[in-house]
Amino acid sequence: MGRGLRASWARDVAAGERMGMWNGDALDLDAYLARIGIGRDARELRPDLPTLYEVQRAHTAAIPFESLDVLLGRPVELEIKALEAKLVHGRRGGYCYEQNSLLAAALERIGFEVTGRGARNRTRADAVTPVTHAVLVVTVDGEPWLCDAGFGYQGPREPVPLGRPGAEVPQGPWTFAVHEEEQGILVLRIRRDDAWRDLYSFSPQRYLPVDYVVLNHYSSSHPRSAFIGKTVVQLPGDAVRTTLVDRELMRLYPDGRTEREPVAPDGLIALLDREFGLRLPERDAAELVRIHRSEY
Template sequence: MWSGEELDLDAYLERIGLGAGTGRAVRELRPDLETLYEVHRAHTAAIPFESLDVLLGRPVELEVKALEDKLVRARRGGYCYEQNSLLAAALERIGFEVSGRGARNRTRGDSLLAVTHAVLVVTVDGEPWLCDAGFGYMGPREPVPLARPGTEVRQGPWTYAVHEEEEGVLVLRARRGEGWWDLYAFSPQRYHPVDYVVLNHYSSTHPRSSFVGKTIVQLPGEAVRKTLVGSELTRLFPDGRTEREPVDPDRLPALLDREFGLRLPERDAAELVRIHRSGD
């Protein structure tokens, strides 16, 4: 389903720091929980969330070879459809059973938003696990169990839980300080790669999409989560504290490299600076 047979798995593993020459390779790539944790954790640490191609007016392609060229070989990042399509292809290639889901973002309070987020459900030994490398700085770094809703899961200093609502809707929540925040909700309905093509078209082209005309780059770090939205860099800490820092347009390329490990080609970096200078 996810065209895993087309993926250069060795190149992908090198990209996320699990290749043979990195010293962090998993002992054996097999469809078990240890491998799932290792790959998910390494992917989210290595490949930043970013939607710069949308800002630059370029098409976002979801075919495996296009994802490999961009996120693996060019060492770029991507947003949810790219990140989770690539992760799904890798997991499928390893031998996991992977299915898609469509989710509604709930980080904007009571606003009812359309289903525009792509997540994965991976089944291991008969139990489902939520896998998501594409929710940016607030997303989980590791798989989250779905078999026992309400169970709190610690991922380093960060805590997540999945709660069940009516009609089988599941909600991923994260602890911030003393409270819980809904991140997104999804139903049991399976989504396929062709469904993500439609959602991707909306997210990358519709004038009401939150990605159109805006710089968004994020990374879910271990000790601090970072997000660049527009010309402001925000750092989020496990206790709920935030630090905000304005970014001068001319410093954007250097900041992307330093904070997110993202090095843009000279032409793209110059265009990004121009857009921010003009305020377009």
């Protein structure tokens, strides 16, 4: 990169940081806190580690992972007011770009230093996947922490330290660890069935919100996207992690047990409410049932 381009890029980044890279100033933080069940005045929150834990745990418990707008053929918008309207006031869920963009805005508004990363999903056997997952790195007292509210039912509920590769990080009955590979690649792993399983990998390269706009376009419209033509709704609970993919509901338990049950179209809307706390507008619910009936 030439000297002039480097200087221009540095000025752009500095300007973005002054304005608030994640547009946190535009977020109704009190409404967000109410949505995730934190009943405190936003002015009481401080950019410290206990607050980071509290916010991520509350967010992942309250806002389900879902990509229903992709199935319904609707655009997925990442502007903060659109995210607030959908995930906060509309009480919907969202997938990684929505979840972590909203979380980043809230953390920035509280006063945290937040940067983005792009990750490769490693849960699909040995397949090499493109960078399509958005994660956050939050720095607290000089230490970086991985924060991710958007990896669905297998994701962490709490921050994971990045400065201690190999350290086991219990989160209730679930255990995570970050492994370091060559060229600074970090891999988030989960312990299941007495074995470590890779979830995703990411490099030190910082991603900006505009990068997520590009990744979001791929995930919401490319024919090879894992979300095209599928119902995907997930929730990473403490005692059980639950995922609905098309017409099958699966519950994953800490001891490795799984329970599976078919979901008929007529029971779909009630199941979304019961299992995920997700209530769709009547028009959306009718369209979702129609799609399921056509494929049943």
